[in-house]
Amino acid sequence: MSFPEYKNVWVFMETFEDEPKNVGMELLGQAKQLADKLQEKVGAVVICENPDKAVQAAGEYGADEIYVVSGEQYRHFNTETYSHALTELIQRHKPSAILIGATHNGRDLGSRTAVRVHTGLTADCTGLDIDQESGNVAYTRPAFGGNLMATILCAGTRPQMGTIRPGAFKKGIPEIGRKGHVNVEDIHVPEETIVTKLLDFIKVEQVGGLQLEDAEIVVSGGRGLGKPENFKVIEELANALGGAVGASRAAVDAGWIPHVQQVGQTGKTISPKLYIACGISGAIQHLAGMNSSEFIIAINKDPEAPIFNAADIGIVGDLFEVVPALTKKVLELKK
Numbered sequence: 253m254s255f256p257e258y259k260n261v262w263v264f265m266e267t268f269e270d271e272p273k274n275v276g277m278e279l280l281g282q283a284k285q286l287a288d289k290l291q292e293k294v295g296a297v298v299i300c301e302n303p304d305k306a307v308q309a310a311g312e313y314g315a316d317e318i319y320v321v322s323g324e325q326y327r328h329f330n331t332e333t334y335s336h337a338l339t340e341l342i343q344r345h346k347p348s349a350i351l352i353g354a355t356h357n358g359r360d361l362g363s364r365t366a367v368r369v370h371t372g373l374t375a376d377c378t379g380l381d382i383d384q385e386s387g388n389v390a391y392t393r394p395a396f397g398g399n400l401m402a403t404i405l406c407a408g409t410r411p412q413m414g415t416i417r418p419g420a421f422k423k424g425i426p427e428i429g430r431k432g433h434v435n436v437e438d439i440h441v442p443e444e445t446i447v448t449k450l451l452d453f454i455k456v457e458q459v460g461g462l463q464l465e466d467a468e469i470v471v472s473g474g475r476g477l478g479k480p481e482n483f484k485v486i487e488e489l490a491n492a493l494g495g496a497v498g499a500s501r502a503a504v505d506a507g508w509i510p511h512v513q514q515v516g517q518t519g520k521t522i523s524p525k526l527y528i529a530c531g532i533s534g535a536i537q538h539l540a541g542m543n544s545s546e547f548i549i550a551i552n553k554d555p556e557a558p559i560f561n562a563a564d565i566g567i568v569g570d571l572f573e574v575v576p577a578l579t580k581k582v583l584e585l586k587k
Contacts, residue, residue, distance in 0.1 A: 258410040260317065261287040261389075262295040262347040264338070265306045266358055272306040274423060274465060275353030279416060280313040281424035282380050283351055286389060289382040293317055295347055296432065299337050301327040307434060312426035318434045319345065325441060328450040329357045333441045335364040340439050342369050347411045349389045351380070354415035362415045371409040378420045378521065378540070379403075388412060394517055394540050417521035418465050420544070462496035464513065468525045469495030472515055472542075473503055476531020476552065476571055480508035485575045486530055492582040498522070498542075500532045516541035530571045534559025551575065 261283040265276035276296070283294045296315035298306040303322045310318045321337045338361065342350070352362040354376050366373035379392030379401070388405040391414040395402040406412040464470060471493065473486040483497070490497045498515040499508070515522060517540040527545035532538060534550070534557055542548070543562050550563035551571050560566040567574055 253410060255410055258346045258348040260293045260295045260345075260347050261290070262297055262319075262350045262411075263310075263315070264350065264352040264358065264361065265296050265298045265310050266353050266355060267298070267300040267306050270300050270302045270305060272309040273353065273355070273418075275355060275358070275416075275418040276306070277309060277313045277423045277426075278418065278421045279351045279353065280310065280315060282416070282421050284314045284424075286349065286380060286382055290348070290387065292348065295319060295345075297338060297341060297350075298322075299326050299334055307432075309426075311432040312428060312430050313424060314427075314430075315432040318432040319437055320434060321437050321439050323440075329361075330446065330448065330450065331360050331364055332446050332448065334361050335368060336441045336445075337437075337439045338365045339368045341437060342411060344437070349412040350414075352413070352415045354417045358415050362413055366413050369411070371411060371413055372406045374404045374406070374414040377414050377416045380414075380416065389414070419520065419522040422523060462494075464496050464498055464515065464520050464522050467496035467522075469493045469528075470498045470515070470522060470524045470526070470542075470545075471495055471528045471530065472498035472500065472532060473509075473530050474500035474532030474538075475502040475506070476533075477503065477508070480506075482572075483509055485572065485579075489528070489530075489575050489579045489582070492579050492586070493526075495524070495526070498527075500535075500538050514541075529559050529563070530575055532559055533557050534562060 263279045263283045266273045287294045293316040295317045296310035297319050299321045303320045319341050352358045362373050374391035377391045377393045381390045383390045389412045390403050392403045471486050471490040487497050499513045501516050504511050504514045516538040521541045523544040525546045527542050528549045530551045548563045549565045550559040551567045551574050555568045
């Protein structure tokens with residue numbers, strides 16, 4: 253493996269029904285910072301049936317080179333077809349690093365591809381940089397239940413691959429009309445090698461209308477709610493603010509709310525403009541998923557709750573009194 257042959261920092265642009273997901277745009281900003289330090293270019297990989305929207309987004313968010321694999325074969329994500337295509341692209345163009353969103357599909361794709369190209373993969377990262385001594389990408393991720401942060405280098409192989417949590421970084425400001433150089437790649441996967449196929453989607457019902465990773469305002473509930481029906485007060489405030497409903501691991505483990513709503517190390521990492529934690533103690537596991545929020549309000553009757561250490565505003569009180577009062581005031585101000 254000749255390291256000088258491997259250049260440029262790539263981002264996998266994940267899509268759903270041909271729409272680019274936010275995590276790709278988030279990572280393009282980070283790829284730009286890494287590439288500038290390495291004096292290399294930013295590449296974007298688009299694999300889907302109709303790539304036009306993802307190609308446009310990749311260019312406007314900073315990709316210099318865009319590698320496109322498209323066709324009916326790539327209508328839905330499939331580990332075998334997508335990893336085959338990404339492996340082929342790596343072998344053809346030799347990127348020095350690849351950033352992939354740590355979504356369900358991204359984790360699947362990243363690990364399968366890393367094995368195929370005989371390199372390492374750092375999973376579930378929340379920080380990225382360039383190690384000054386070696387010039388390697390420094391991937392930082394929580395370890396030991398979030399009690400410490402580990403920085404990992406891939407010093408012996410290329411490309412340096414990592415999956416990065418959605419929401420760990422904010423999207424940059426797109427340069428409308430900017431275009432990257434588009435490389436159309438003809439990659440077809442033999443049908444006989446595809447052993448699984450997607451037949452149908454079963455959509456998971458979630459509380460509230462917005463997805464956590466897309467919301468600018470998130471209202472979360474924890475063990476302090478006491479029972480599942482009490483999440484209604486959380487949902488009412490979220491709806492009044494035009495935000496999404498989140499939850500702590502304790503609430504999810506108790507079966508009060510679906511896992512798709514969980515914020516934390518074993519849930520989703522988010523960085524909304526406003527995060528309101530109601531009845532959440534503030535365990536390290538939860539803080540790892542929301543401490544990059546721009547503004548944090550904590551409501552808890554325990555004045556010693558750790559969540560107050562992360563909060564910009566702390567309200568010591570009964571959430572069943574405070575939250576409805578907040579909801580009422582918000583609705584009044586909206587009239």
